[in-house]
Amino acid sequence: MTGRPRVKDRKIIKGMAYKIRTGISWRDLSPRYGPWKTVYTSFRRYALAGVFARALQQIQAQADAAGDIEWLLQIDSTVVRAHPHSAATGRKGGTTDRTNRTIAPSADPEEA
Template sequence: MTRRFELTDAEWERLAPLLPSSGGRGGQWVDHRRVVSGILYRVRTGVPWRDLPERFGPWKTCYERHRRWSADGTWRRILDELRIGADLAEGDDWTVGVDSTAVRAHQHAAGARHRRPRRLRKRGT
């Protein structure tokens, strides 16, 4: 049984082959599954990196792996591969949802200067 925000076995089977196999010059990385679950937990809950639960390992490991994979395009490649699989599974019958909602704000909500209006002087005084 997996906890909330953690990868299921089926999700991990699809994701594992798409991840880099080693850390490059330093050798082998610690468990990808635990780190990726930590990254997903942080993304879904919005907690600061330093507040990640200990079950995901050191927060800095999760942060550095997320930063490195964002910079080198690993996340983009994973998304592209998963999207191809999803498109093939859906076939010709897939749908797209687009939301073009626009919300207008009052001028004072947009960060405009908040000056008091000038006092009008009466003429002749």
């Protein structure tokens, strides 16, 4: 056999987890996880093949069956933002058929 020996899968996966956890660039990945390009290539292949999505689904299903997940979600305006180029008028120079809608505040549940 010629060439370099194959990097162990455990090192590759640990490198992916480290990159995701820290947010560093791929090129700054420590050599202890193997060559950064190898880790990136494996990450891309796994992502395109849906490996991460399937793993997340299985982990969530197991945790939900055990009662470890509380499915309460909250979205904050500081998290969901409009694209900088979005505009209320629609297309450039055009108009939209939308009318301004006023949303009335809901009744205070303590007053009811």
